[in-house]
Amino acid sequence: MCHRTESRPPAPPIRGEVAADGPLTLTSSVEFLAHHAVPAAPNGRKIVLLPDVRGVHAFYRDLTRRFAEAGFETVAVDYYGRTAGLGDRDDAFDWESHLPQVRPDDVAEDVAAARDFLGGGPVFTVGFCFGAGQSWRLSAADLGLAGVIGFYGLPKLVEDVVDDLAAPMLLLLAGEDVATSRAEFDAFTGSLDAAGVPYEQHVYAGAPHSFFDRSYAEWGEACDDAWRRILAFTQPSRVDSRA
Template sequence: MCHSTDSRPPAPPVRGEVASHRQIELSAADGNRLLAYRAEPAEPNGRGMVILPDVRGLHPYYRDLAVRFAEAGFRTIAIDYFGRTEGLGGRGDDFDFMTHVKQVTTDGVRADVKAATDSLSAHGPVFTVGFCMGGAHSWRQAAEGNGLAGGIGFYGALRAIEPPATGPGAPLLLLRAGADTVSTPEDFAAYEAALEEVGTPYESHVYEGAPHSFFDRSYAQWAEACRDAWQRMLSFTERHA
């Protein structure tokens, strides 16, 4: 399970200024109202990023992470999953997220992500990045196309999605934890085989020995892996912008 109570996102390799950052509300096409957090860079790099959190939804960690991406030049929106079942309340450490995770649907995630990507797409290509459950959904959004330039996922919980049935979709970046137990190497082998069958391009990198959630819960112990992951994300978005 992805969970941490005292963590701060690793800083991007080069930290720029942030023009603004604030909590917002978005409206999906199906009428859902959802919490989100938007961060605007002072010097945009021409790319947008939508953050799909882990099971905690719009936890303070992901608001901080939106700022980190803005420091790297991305117009960024982090979304919450639970507007349909919990409304627009807070998502602190006392939030009973698992009650609501069980009610999350792929159609709902797709609609909510589109609300965020539509808010960014006028400014350039948009990517998604997700973590655990959000990592799998990030891959799914891009594998389906959905107007995205690419999808990045950290240690995705593959049980949250179905393998792609059609393609090719937008390129994917799979950032995996070698000691992860949420999705096994066999799970990833099957998922990558499905991507190859439909022609969706992907890159996969395993951080040997790293635990699930190394990018947030234990980033201090895995600083080198986190720096490498930042560089891989920047390279991936530059090449596919």
């Protein structure tokens, strides 16, 4: 498991107002749970959030608001509409029995529904842990994404599509990740280099898995830096130069 129920995401460096946010039901081949946040001053860029293994729980509902504070209209998508319906993803939710049934093609289909809901403008995915691996994997999907971002992700979710990766990637890695070793990350970036995949990475030395949490005061600088890197990666000038 990644972020706890009491975890809360750190604030972006510049905080605007949130015009609206709340739960949402989207439809792909099934109805699935989502959470939507709208900035009062949109920057024209959109985010689809891919949660950790627990789905759209409190951390990610809050994170949609954080991205909206930074100017991004944002939708967090849940993985479990096909097997668990639209129920709450609280501590009682048995994600362990549902996770093995999540297929990458289904994630891509649900992300496409979120992209369509968000409408025009560059769309990026941002994922965490399991969701980071799924986010990076979407670089190979034909979804027209402007870029894919992942925190402390799982390279094993991407290995079979490395030769098809195309959308630019941002890898934000924990130096002391208990879920993935540094050797695994090095092997992953080596395979990206061999395939000529466009990516940027930063390793936060000593940081633990799930460091992007405002309750970890000692990782405040890492959180601030991660925000700066996301904002830089999604800048229109950077997107245009990579097109």
